[in-house]
Amino acid sequence: MDNQQSMVEQEERPYVKAELKRMIFHREEETFSIASVKVLETSESFEGKELVIKGYFAPLEEGETYILYGSFETHKKFGEQYVVEEYRRVMPETRDGLIAYLSSELFDGIGRKTAARVIDTLGEDAVTIILSDRNSLDRVPKMSDKIKDNLYKALVEHQGFEQVMVELTKHGLGLKTIQKIYGAFGNQTLDILEEDPYQFVFAVEGFGFYRADELAKNRNLTHNHPTRIRAGCLYTLHQNLQAGHTYLPLETCLLEMEQLLHSPEEGPLSYEELSSEVTYLGENRYVFIEEDRIYLPSLYFAENGFVTQVDRILADEVNTDFTQADLLKVIGSIEEEETMSYGKEQFEAIETALKEKMMIITGGPGTGKTTVIKGLLHAYSKLEDCSLDPKDYTKDVPFPFVLTAPTGRAAKRMTESTGLPASTIHRLLGWDGHQTFEKDHTNRIEGKLLIIDEFSMVDMWLSNQLFRAIPSDMQVVVVGDEDQLPSVGPGQVLADILASGEIPSIQLNEVYRQKEGSKIIHLAHAIKNDACTPDMLSKEKDFNFIKAPETRLKDVVTDIVAKAHEKSIDLKDIQVLAPMYRTETGIHEINRALQERVNPKNKNKREMEWKGNIFRKGDKVIQLVNQPEEGVFNGDIGEVAAIFRAEENVDHIEQLVIEFDGKEVTYPRKELSNIMLAYCTSIHKSQGSEFSIVILPVTYQYKRMLKKNLLYTAVTRAKQSLILCGDQQAFLKGIRTKDTNQRFTYLQEKLKKETTVVYDEEDEDEAMSPYDFM
Numbered sequence: 001m002d003n004q005q006s007m008v009e010q011e012e013r014p015y016v017k018a019e020l021k022r023m024i025f026h027r028e029e030e031t032f033s034i035a036s037v038k039v040l041e042t043s044e045s046f047e048g049k050e051l052v053i054k055g056y057f058a059p060l061e062e063g064e065t066y067i068l069y070g071s072f073e074t075h076k077k078f079g080e081q082y083v084v085e086e087y088r089r090v091m092p093e094t095r096d097g098l099i100a101y102l103s104s105e106l107f108d109g110i111g112r113k114t115a116a117r118v119i120d121t122l123g124e125d126a127v128t129i130i131l132s133d134r135n136s137l138d139r140v141p142k143m144s145d146k147i148k149d150n151l152y153k154a155l156v157e158h159q160g161f162e163q164v165m166v167e168l169t170k171h172g173l174g175l176k177t178i179q180k181i182y183g184a185f186g187n188q189t190l191d192i193l194e195e196d197p198y199q200f201v202f203a204v205e206g207f208g209f210y211r212a213d214e215l216a217k218n219r220n221l222t223h224n225h226p227t228r229i230r231a232g233c234l235y236t237l238h239q240n241l242q243a244g245h246t247y248l249p250l251e252t253c254l255l256e257m258e259q260l261l262h263s264p265e266e267g268p269l270s271y272e273e274l275s276s277e278v279t280y281l282g283e284n285r286y287v288f289i290e291e292d293r294i295y296l297p298s299l300y301f302a303e304n305g306f307v308t309q310v311d312r313i314l315a316d317e318v319n320t321d322f323t324q325a326d327l328l329k330v331i332g333s334i335e336e337e338e339t340m341s342y343g344k345e346q347f348e349a350i351e352t353a354l355k356e357k358m359m360i361i362t363g364g365p366g367t368g369k370t371t372v373i374k375g376l377l378h379a380y381s382k383l384e385d386c387s388l389d390p391k392d393y394t395k396d397v398p399f400p401f402v403l404t405a406p407t408g409r410a411a412k413r414m415t416e417s418t419g420l421p422a423s424t425i426h427r428l429l430g431w432d433g434h435q436t437f438e439k440d441h442t443n444r445i446e447g448k449l450l451i452i453d454e455f456s457m458v459d460m461w462l463s464n465q466l467f468r469a470i471p472s473d474m475q476v477v478v479v480g481d482e483d484q485l486p487s488v489g490p491g492q493v494l495a496d497i498l499a500s501g502e503i504p505s506i507q508l509n510e511v512y513r514q515k516e517g518s519k520i521i522h523l524a525h526a527i528k529n530d531a532c533t534p535d536m537l538s539k540e541k542d543f544n545f546i547k548a549p550e551t552r553l554k555d556v557v558t559d560i561v562a563k564a565h566e567k568s569i570d571l572k573d574i575q576v577l578a579p580m581y582r583t584e585t586g587i588h589e590i591n592r593a594l595q596e597r598v599n600p601k602n603k604n605k606r607e608m609e610w611k612g613n614i615f616r617k618g619d620k621v622i623q624l625v626n627q628p629e630e631g632v633f634n635g636d637i638g639e640v641a642a643i644f645r646a647e648e649n650v651d652h653i654e655q656l657v658i659e660f661d662g663k664e665v666t667y668p669r670k671e672l673s674n675i676m677l678a679y680c681t682s683i684h685k686s687q688g689s690e691f692s693i694v695i696l697p698v699t700y701q702y703k704r705m706l707k708k709n710l711l712y713t714a715v716t717r718a719k720q721s722l723i724l725c726g727d728q729q730a731f732l733k734g735i736r737t738k739d740t741n742q743r744f745t746y747l748q749e750k751l752k753k754e755t756t757v758v759y760d761e762e763d764e765d766e767a768m769s770p771y772d773f774m
């Protein structure tokens, strides 16, 4: 009767047959469990009786017998453990066992007598018979319909997941993904697998189109199956997020879908086939179609929502009654205090910010953006007679100045330059790390004047999230440098709001730091204005270009850092920036070389190996994701402060402790993917940060990455010293190469009212999941 066991024997897969003693641990969110079992039989060379098993499975029933498939792992402290990749319950093999099973707590309302009648009527294969035919229970005497239903449902529930698991693991899916699919489709899962596995793409976050295509093989699904086309459309739109588009032109989308979906055997797909499924997706709000633009819902709501928020804020009036004479007097007094005088553009920027509901200040490095922010705060405080000291305010009368920036480092710089509190946008909005923002249109942020720095980095999703939380009576100042790289996420919000001309803006062009003799600033503006010549790359106090052939570049970079370090310059102040991760002169290789040089192996220094990388005490590391609950954000740089072995802490897991600006964050081994070495980081990740010394290798190996805005962003990260090394021609060619990859966004036109904006806040709440795709 035990056909499950005979399957095991036939398959000859290594297995452990065991009785569950007790569940030790279960984490609900990802169904990760640890349990202790009594080994009954195994094909593995395991001699013991007790065993600890772990893996992605729901809590199992104590006292039940399971066949587990997986592999042994030796845990430093706990010894041998079994990592479960698949399991199935073993049905009791005797009449008594079956009766005990059916009359257990799993099945409501069934006592031993009823259980015995079920087995006596249907035989020892009763469970299989009932599962394949619910009506078989009608043959059992003296059983009410309700009890029959309960029994059937409970059996399906208990057996369902195991069947699904057995089937899906055959397709190479891991337990974690299977849990997600089962969570979405329950006992329909196997039917859906047979009929239409593309549904998994819709329902399970991160389930890829190609994976569904793989599952659909041998299932008689044609290449023009409707859900295949629909899944292909969503996949195409998701792929294009990475290029920064907020929408795709319909024609482009259909073309890309055709390339994705056509099959060499079955031929092309017709325009009608593709467009009718796109229409279906539109009608069912899986996508939004506006004229000839097709959007994923979150971006449709973000773009339209943002325009609505801007209109709402602009519609309110500024509540000030100062005269031009008041303003001149106040500015004059600030100039006296600061012993400086504002340039014409700077004065205009302060004046506009005070008078307008919303404005944009742009400018390259050293043009006085920070100086203007400080001037604005002081002028506002004097004109409105409100203190700049947060201590003078209470919960009922909140601090009127809200300063924010997209990265922790940029927010910190705002605090350093103004002396006022500033926070990241995520923190200001009370982001919970998933999809919830504490601040939104129902619970807006408090204050009178909001200043958002480094706005070029803010994507369409976050812009909308931030703007919907701004109260209508707040004045808003957006500050940024439009020549920097656009946001990593979709959109080019700063460029679009500037180009729309709908929001007053002042561009600061005059460079002040240059007057202090800074070659870095001079070079940055020459790049910005396409006026950089080879002779500008000559050595100066704060600048050098060290020529080096490609083969020596990594060694040259390593030498420069090592020498600076030997002169007691803190590694935190020296940053190597590169545009690519791979290649001989990519970020990974440079990091490895630098680690070996400035923090080499040493028997007195602990280290931890993780997927071929070494983390050693004292290493400089960078955070790669946002962990708001720990207070660390993507791009934060820290240092490995300690490494703990499993036996040394109460959690019994290996841990790495990183110190970020005096704050310690602990990473269990499985979270080490959240960090990497940071002697060298990507230029993209350096946005919003500045470093005393920047070392920038440049080589033709970086090829298509060598673009003007990327190199401009890198150059402008340096405060005191910039060392370029490598190939001067590659650098000069790069700064003349504009990024021609146009981002498809429609924000500018929507702000200009060239199109009607449809927006419903309630819809947005329902459909918005901006961070689904990050």
Ligand SMILES: Nc1ncnc2c1ncn2[C@@H]1O[C@H](COP(=O)(O)OP(=O)(O)OP(=O)(O)O)[C@@H](O)[C@H]1O
Binding pocket: 340, 341, 342, 343, 346, 363, 364, 365, 366, 367, 368, 369, 370, 371, 372, 512, 513
């Ligand atoms: N009107 C001015 N007169 C004299 N010095 C000025 C003036 N405006 C700015 N500066 C000086 O120029 C330098 C750069 O100014 P500031 O830091 O405000 O520019 P920024 O645009 O914020 O630069 P960055 O983006 O590089 O930080 C500072 O040393 C500042 O004191």
